Every structure is written in C-alpha cells, then in structure tokens.
Amino acid sequence: MPHSTVDAVVIGAGPNGLVAANALGDADWDVVLVEAQDDVGGAVRSAEVTAPGYVNDLFSAFYPLAAASPIIRDLHLEQHGLAWRQAPDVLSHVLDDGRAAVLRRDPADTAAGLDAEAAGDGEAWLEMYDGWQRVRDPLLDALFTPFPPVAAGARMLRRLGASGGLDFARLAVLPVRRLAEERFRGQGAGLLLTGNALHSDVPPDAAGSGVFGWLLAMLGQDVGFPVPEGGAGRLAQALRARAESLGVEVRTGAEVTEVTTSADRATGVRMADGTSIAARHAVLADVAAPALYSRLLARHRLPAKLLRDLERFHWDNPTIKLNWALERPVPWTAREAAGSGTVHLGVDDHGFVDFAADLSTRRDPERPFLLFGQMTTSDPTRSPEGTESAWAYTHVPHGDWSGERLDRHVERMEQAVERVAPGFRDIQLARHVQSPGSLEAMDANLVDGAVNAGTSALHQQLIFRPVPGLGRPETPVEGLYLAGASAHPGGGVHGACGWNAARAALAHQGRTGRMRRALASTAWARLT
Known part of the structure; x- marks a missing residue:
C-alpha cells in the first residue's frame, strides 16, 4: 500500500484542525492535514443552497470569539484573504408585541435604550461593561489555554483583587436569569443576556448560564458579531491558505478510518482508500471525543475507566436550521431590528424557561426560541x-x-418569524432545510446535529471535558492529541482546542522554543 511519513498528521480541517496545522507549520514541522469532506472548514462553510447569488452560511455564521481570540488574531489572516464585516447593530431581541431590546455597537447607545425602559439600567449596563474591560485580556487568555490556566489566572486575580475575584467566581456559576434580576429593573437587559446564554445549551436557570450570556454580550459590545466578507467559508479558506504557505499539505476527500498505534504510541493514520500516513511525532485529531476513542482507536486497548466515562458523554441538543433567499429585507414589526445582524425571537423572558424545560424533558417545543x-x-x-x-x-x-415531525417544527419556526415580521413568508424566493441528520452528514463532528461537540454544562467543562480527569489535549496514547471541540475550552470558533493540542505536541518534542521565536509578541508568547 502507498505509504508516506511526516512529522504530524492532523485529522479534520475544521477551524481547530486548521489552527493546529498552522501552529505546527510555524514550528517548521512537516504536516499533512486530512479532511473527509471535499472542502475544508468543518462547521465554517458557506454555499449557494437557496437561490443563485445568495450566499448562505451552512453552520456557524457570526464570529465574536474568533474576532476576540488572540490565537486567530495573531495569525494575521487578513494577509490571506479574510476581511471582516459588521451589521450596523450587533443584536436585537424582538417580542411578539412589537417591542425590542437592542445591543448596539457603542455600549453607550445600548445603555441609552435600556435606560429608556427602566431608569438606572443604562448605568448598570455600563458598569457591567467596565468590569468586562478590567478582566478582558487575562480572561480570554485563561479561556484559551489548557486547564489549569495558571499564568492568565494569576494576572486576572491581580487585577480583580480578593473581593473582586470572589465576585467573579460567583458570576461564573450564577444562572443568567438571576444575573439579570440582580442587576437590572427592566426586561431588556435580561432578554439580551439570556438570549446570548442560549447560544450554548445551558438552561437559563442553571448554574453557569450567566457567564455565557455575560461573555457573549460583552464581546458584542467589544468586538461586535463580525462575519467574513463573502461567506463563512472565507475564514476557513484563509486558514488553509496560511497553512499551505507554511508548507502544510492539505488533502480533502480523505477519510481517516484508524489511528495506528504501536506500544501505546500513535504512529500515524490509515485512510479509507487503504493508504497510510506515518507520523514521526504526533497525530492531532479534530474530531469528537467519542469518535476518536470508540472508532479511530477501536483496535487499541484503552483504560477501562475512560471507556466507562465515555458511555456517560453528554451531547448538547440537536439543531434544525433554515436558510432563506428573501426578495427584500425582513418586515420586522419592531423597526429597531432592521439593522441587527443577529435577531433573537420566539419567546419572552419566561418563554426561555419553558423552551429549556421542553428540551430537558424531550418535548417538542411549541414555541421555539430562534x-x-x-x-x-x-x-x-x-x-x-x-x-x-x-x-x-x-x-x-x-x-x-x-x-412529518421535521415538517411540523419547520412550520413552528416560520410561524415564530411571522409573528414578529408579518408578511415574511410572502417575500421568500427559496428555502433550504437542514435537519440534525443532514448537519451530521455534512460534518461528522456534528453528531445528531449537536454543534458544540458535547454539552457546555458545568459537569462537562474544565477538568471534566471530555471526561473527568482530562481537561487537556493529551490522551492515554502517547503522541495522540484531542484537537476538537470536545476538548477544553469547548465549542465556538476560536481555534483554542487546536492551538492547545499543537502546543502540547510541540512541548513533548521540546520544539516550543522555535515556535515562540516565530510568534514573538503574539498569542503564543502571552499564553505560555
């Protein structure tokens, strides 16, 4: 069988795999990046699936984490074709009665809108934003480093002090509804925070949902919710172009069926076409943890406890996505929503809880949050x-x-839009439906349409991700690293999972010095 040997093989060309390949390429490693699909990007892809001339993002679309990520920023992807664009406003939450809460680009403008609803809420919002600015850099560094984030955590504590550190620790476990109740009098701020919290799968009354809502809302005020000009796929293509400029070989339409091992060490990969690629130093897997351990390592003897823990792996909820080509702008009843890139709709502050309860009890939501x-x-x-x-x-x-079950829920989704934008159905030129099954067919990491490679709830975060006792990219197999979103810090397009896996592989070979020199004064220097 044809056989080749390289320093490292990266499995999967999603954003984490692409970042990992770039990091290894910066260290002058000989790298092959293999991707089962015919194009790179994983859940960062776009295409014309509705009507000619209409570009639709097939999975993720808005990228505040990528814009804020020191890892993505310091790759200087603008030199490889990436340009960011922004809507006039970041986000709106529209209600069926025609009211809307708006997160505008300028925090002062957001505050003014909140204050118009409830005096004092504007000042409370700006206080929240001031707190974000105080911890921003060390917090982001802490989020994007392997657990425990010792250096970044120490910098953050120095800025906050003992009392502030305790307050932040409380925020980290506070339910988002309680956060809104404690800080604001009106409904608007709570809608913005809770809607952002539900970008994850953590219920609004659950511990930890507050920090998700706070983080995304503050990122919206800080960097906005930017999109790549021309489609989400342009971000992936820029990552690919940079990697290839470093000598990384990218193979698409190339499915890996097995990680090969010898004496408890990863030695390479075997492909679906029967070929093999040997790895001198490392194999990095941008795949879901269950797929790595149960399928790609099916012939390797793994610790019994790891396999038992994987049986308890908790997936996040499936996703149904609709794409439309519209002949004119959306006819929102709340005109404030016209300039927002992202719009939350379908529920009010109590409806969030009902929606989350439906998911928890496995009922089909009659009034879905969109x-x-x-x-x-x-x-x-x-x-x-x-x-x-x-x-x-x-x-x-x-x-x-x-x-019929899918058809009924698509109808509920369109009814939710029609309630806040009467006439929406009349302006549709075309519609394209993505079910949980079709999402998985287009990206094997989106198992049953779950987009975060495992729940974001506290019981599967930090040292519990993907199973208790890990929290780092290393695996029980020497030279094999988990580089996908099942690893800490989890879902979202920030590149940290791939970056951390590459750092671990380089450190194991004593090659981090070369990468530090290549990336002096960049994310690598700060996060090390």
Whole structure:
C-alpha cells in the first residue's frame, strides 16, 4: 500500500484542525492535514443552497470569539484573504408585541435604550461593561489555554483583587436569569443576556448560564458579531491558505478510518482508500471525543475507566436550521431590528424557561426560541442589492427529526418569524432545510446535529471535558492529541482546542522554543 511519513498528521480541517496545522507549520514541522469532506472548514462553510447569488452560511455564521481570540488574531489572516464585516447593530431581541431590546455597537447607545425602559439600567449596563474591560485580556487568555490556566489566572486575580475575584467566581456559576434580576429593573437587559446564554445549551436557570450570556454580550459590545466578507467559508479558506504557505499539505476527500498505534504510541493514520500516513511525532485529531476513542482507536486497548466515562458523554441538543433567499429585507414589526445582524425571537423572558424545560424533558417545543441571521445586513456581498440572505436555527430534543415531525417544527419556526415580521413568508424566493441528520452528514463532528461537540454544562467543562480527569489535549496514547471541540475550552470558533493540542505536541518534542521565536509578541508568547 502507498505509504508516506511526516512529522504530524492532523485529522479534520475544521477551524481547530486548521489552527493546529498552522501552529505546527510555524514550528517548521512537516504536516499533512486530512479532511473527509471535499472542502475544508468543518462547521465554517458557506454555499449557494437557496437561490443563485445568495450566499448562505451552512453552520456557524457570526464570529465574536474568533474576532476576540488572540490565537486567530495573531495569525494575521487578513494577509490571506479574510476581511471582516459588521451589521450596523450587533443584536436585537424582538417580542411578539412589537417591542425590542437592542445591543448596539457603542455600549453607550445600548445603555441609552435600556435606560429608556427602566431608569438606572443604562448605568448598570455600563458598569457591567467596565468590569468586562478590567478582566478582558487575562480572561480570554485563561479561556484559551489548557486547564489549569495558571499564568492568565494569576494576572486576572491581580487585577480583580480578593473581593473582586470572589465576585467573579460567583458570576461564573450564577444562572443568567438571576444575573439579570440582580442587576437590572427592566426586561431588556435580561432578554439580551439570556438570549446570548442560549447560544450554548445551558438552561437559563442553571448554574453557569450567566457567564455565557455575560461573555457573549460583552464581546458584542467589544468586538461586535463580525462575519467574513463573502461567506463563512472565507475564514476557513484563509486558514488553509496560511497553512499551505507554511508548507502544510492539505488533502480533502480523505477519510481517516484508524489511528495506528504501536506500544501505546500513535504512529500515524490509515485512510479509507487503504493508504497510510506515518507520523514521526504526533497525530492531532479534530474530531469528537467519542469518535476518536470508540472508532479511530477501536483496535487499541484503552483504560477501562475512560471507556466507562465515555458511555456517560453528554451531547448538547440537536439543531434544525433554515436558510432563506428573501426578495427584500425582513418586515420586522419592531423597526429597531432592521439593522441587527443577529435577531433573537420566539419567546419572552419566561418563554426561555419553558423552551429549556421542553428540551430537558424531550418535548417538542411549541414555541421555539430562534436565532435569526440577517447576513446581507451584515455583509452586502451575500445577496443582490435590496434583498436579504437569511437563516434561523433552533435547538430540539434528541430523536428522529425527519418526515412529518421535521415538517411540523419547520412550520413552528416560520410561524415564530411571522409573528414578529408579518408578511415574511410572502417575500421568500427559496428555502433550504437542514435537519440534525443532514448537519451530521455534512460534518461528522456534528453528531445528531449537536454543534458544540458535547454539552457546555458545568459537569462537562474544565477538568471534566471530555471526561473527568482530562481537561487537556493529551490522551492515554502517547503522541495522540484531542484537537476538537470536545476538548477544553469547548465549542465556538476560536481555534483554542487546536492551538492547545499543537502546543502540547510541540512541548513533548521540546520544539516550543522555535515556535515562540516565530510568534514573538503574539498569542503564543502571552499564553505560555
């Protein structure tokens, strides 16, 4: 069988795999990046799936974490074709009665809107933003480093002091509804925080949901919710172009069926076509943890406790996504939503709890919470002038989402939009439905349509991710590293999972010095 040997093989060309390949390439390693799909990007891809001239993001679409990530920023992807675009406003939450809460680009403008609803809420919002600015850099560094984040955590504590550190620790476990109740009098701030919290799968009354809502809302005030000009796929293509400029070989349409091992050490990969690639130093897997341990390592003897823990691996909820080509802008009742890239809709503050309860009890939500993307509003290149390329997604319970059940829920989703934008159905030129099964078919890491490679709840974060006792990219197999979103810090397009895996591989070989010199004064220097 044909056989080749390189320093490292990276499995999977999602954003984490692409970042890992770039990091290894910066250290002058000979790297092959293999991807089962015909194009790179994983859940960062775009295509014309509705109508000619309408670019639709197939999975993720808005990238505050990428814009804030020191890892992504210091790759200087603008030199490889990436340009960011922003909508006039970041986000709106629209209610069925025509009211809306708006997160605007300028925190002072957001505060003014909140204060108009409830005096004092504007000042409380700005106080929250001031607190964010105080911890921003060390917090982001802590989020994006392997657990425990000793250096970044120490810097953060120095800024906060003992009392401030305790307050932040409380925020980290506070439910988002309680956070809103403690800080604000009106409904608007709570809608913004809770809607952002539900970008994860953590219920609004659950511990830890507050920090998710706070983080995304503050990132929205800080870097906005930017999109790549021309489609999400442009971000992946820029990562690929940079990697290839370093000599990384990218092979698409190349499925890995096995990680080969010898004497408890990873030695390479075997491909579906029967070929093999040997790895001198490392194999990095941008795949879901269950797929790595149960499928790619099926012939390798693994610790019994690890296998038992994997049986308890908790997936996040499936996703249904609709894509539309619209002949004109969305006719929102709340006109404030017209300039927002992201719009939350379908529920009020109590409806969040009902929606989360439906998911927890595996009932089909009668009133789903929707995240709606106005992509042409964010980036005018996405569709012809005067039109809109749009999408919406919602989470659903695990189960069979096909046939009549899928059709009924698509109807509920469109009804939710129609309630806040009467006439929405009349302006549709085309619609494309992505079920949980079709999402997984397009990206094997999106198992049953779960987009975060495992729940974001506290019981599967930090040292519990992907199973208790790990929390780092290293695996029980020497030279094999988990580089996907099942590893800490989890889902989102920030590149940290791939970056951490590359750092671990380089450190094991004593090659981190070369990478530090290549990336002096960058994320590598700060995060080490």
